[in-house]
Amino acid sequence: MKYLEIKEKYPNTRIIAVSKYTTDDKIIALHNLGQIEFGENKVQDLTRKKLELSNKINWHFIGNLQKNKVNLLIKSQPIMWQSCVSYDMAKYVDTRLDYKLQTLLEINVANEDSKSGITPENAIDEYLKIKENCKNINLVGVMCIGAMSDNLHQIIKSFELCYKIYQNLEKYDAKICSMGMSSDYEIAIKSGSNMIRLGSILFNE
Ligand SMILES: *Cc1c(COP(=O)(O)O)cnc(C)c1O
Numbered sequence: 707m708k709y710l711e712i713k714e715k716y717p718n719t720r721i722i723a724v725s726k727y728t729t730d731d732k733i734i735a736l737h738n739l740g741q742i743e744f745g746e747n748k749v750q751d752l753t754r755k756k757l758e759l760s761n762k763i764n765w766h767f768i769g770n771l772q773k774n775k776v777n778l779l780i781k782s783q784p785i786m787w788q789s790c791v792s793y794d795m796a797k798y799v800d801t802r803l804d805y806k807l808q809t810l811l812e813i814n815v816a817n818e819d820s821k822s823g824i825t826p827e828n829a830i831d832e833y834l835k836i837k838e839n840c841k842n843i844n845l846v847g848v849m850c851i852g853a854m855s856d857n858l859h860q861i862i863k864s865f866e867l868c869y870k871i872y873q874n875l876e877k878y879d880a881k882i883c884s885m886g887m888s889s890d891y892e893i894a895i896k897s898g899s900n901m902i903r904l905g906s907i908l909f910n911e
Pocket residue numbers: 724726747768769851887888889903904905906907
């Protein structure tokens with residue numbers, strides 16, 4: 707099975723199983739193989755799965771967060787919010803939190819309009835501003851989605867940019883560089899990723 711192969715090949719890389727397109731049965735099957743961390747990109751889905759599936763699963767929120775869903779997300783107590791895109795959103799969530807939420811700043815490394823995230827130029831300033839002003843937002847690193855391209859060089863470039871920003875933030879306690887999905891996780895790991903988010907490669911077989 708692909709999951710076990712990847713785990714064995716990359717023992718130092720944290721795997722987040724992205725379950726947005728799969729069935730509850732498949733989530734439980736993977737959980738029974740030892741996978742504890744799962745990711746969802748819709749607040750309602752995360753909330754339902756948190757309630758209905760094993761309470762030993764730790765949930766990551768990885769999607770676009772709308773302000774009107776923030777209270778619902780907090781009630782579901784995800785262990786990580788990977789997709790914080792700005793100080794503004796961080797502040798909005800911070801004032802509603804009653805626990806410290808591990809959070810990653812999402813960086814739009816490919817500068818693609820279709821993608822969310824902060825621009826690379828503003829990432830470090832914004833990171834420090836969140837860290838200083840949001841007491842319940844526990845910033846622990848960065849996240850990105852690699853460039854959507856057939857050009858390998860461009861994909862590598864986008865990961866390397868994210869990794870460089872991460873390295874600059876290590877002195878401010880950044881520990882997680884979340885990059886790499888089913889199609890590009892090996893490239894991401896070579897570029898410095900220590901957390902990969904895998905969906906289709908784990909569930910579509
Ligand atoms: C869907 C999704 C993934 C997983 O994508 P796959 O290509 O199925 O591995 C990873 N990260 C984010 C932010 C996603 O939305």
